[in-house]
Amino acid sequence: MKIPLRGTAAVAAGALAPSAAAPVLLPLRTSVTHTNLALLLVVVVVAVSAFGNRFAGALAALSAAAWFDFFHTEPYQSFHIEDRADIETAVLLLVVGLIVSQLAARGRTMKRVAVTDATHLERLHGTTRLARSSTSSDDVVQQVRQELVEVLELRACRFEYGSLLGRPPRLDPDGTVKVDGWIWDLEQQGWPEGEIELRAIVHGRHQGRFLLTPEPGTDPPSLEARLVAADLAAQAAALDDEVVNVGPRP
Structure with a gap:
């Protein structure tokens, strides 16, 4: 633990x-x-x-x-x-x-809950506005990647477009984390080792995935934060244009 x-x-x-x-x-x-x-x-x-x-x-x-x-x-x-x-x-x-x-x-x-709720709402609204107005999926992915780093307190985040390779731990839309198909006890065990996959899916179509690298020693994100992260990833999948790879945050 x-x-x-x-x-x-x-x-x-x-x-x-x-x-x-x-x-x-x-x-x-x-x-x-x-x-x-x-x-x-x-x-x-x-x-x-x-x-x-x-x-x-x-x-x-x-x-x-x-x-x-x-x-x-x-x-x-x-x-x-x-x-x-x-x-x-x-x-x-x-x-x-x-x-x-x-x-x-x-x-x-x-106090933290009140501030966090307002911040999460602004993140979702800002990303939704960008997704609706932008003609570049790259801009949306960049925006979502940065938001994910902040909302989940990550060390880095990158985006991959295309087929899924390997079976890394996965953050699902319901906020649970799964490792080899089993639900991981995030609150008790913290993040699993290695990168965590967050898929960008819209209308059942897989557009790519974010690969999350947690910051060692930080508290696991709340369920609310994980649900917001899943919603942000869905915004990145909302555009039908081709998504380009985005490197780790500097």
Whole structure:
């Protein structure tokens, strides 16, 4: 199973950021209330959640509560708490950190979804306008190739016209990826090795195929992004003129 680089970094930050922030706050231990120190650690939890995901945020909340206990409650440098008020503060830090981390992750997700939806719609409209107005299939293929690189976060994309050679992994119009006829678990396994085929088909007629080269270490594209990619490929097949080969994006 491939672990996305950003997800790995977020989890690492969730575990390490509170442990780094808690000792930095030591000079404030005698002049600032424990409640305020806990709130400062909540800020760290929010920052991790905004950068990463729900799991990273939850891990940061647990880490913040543990290191608050270790550095800022008596007996110091111990995970034992004697004072009842400190126990309540540590528990509240954990609960508030968990709640805030989930809200921050959800807010980031909703914002990304809204922006992504608008961007996908503009991609489809722009390509459709070009396909209707252009007399050169080469222009449409170039446009679609560039859009595919962006929407799927690819390293490269090229177009082949003509017969299908070999049996590379294939991205189908329903957004699934198939390897040797079997559905590939993209969310769990990431992109399969090598180039992935995306066929340009219109009215049942095969006009060519895009060969996609994913960028290593990136998160797998969402189902919505894969469906948009399939629609873009269909636009490239909409013209009946001969399609010329397009090389990899510089």
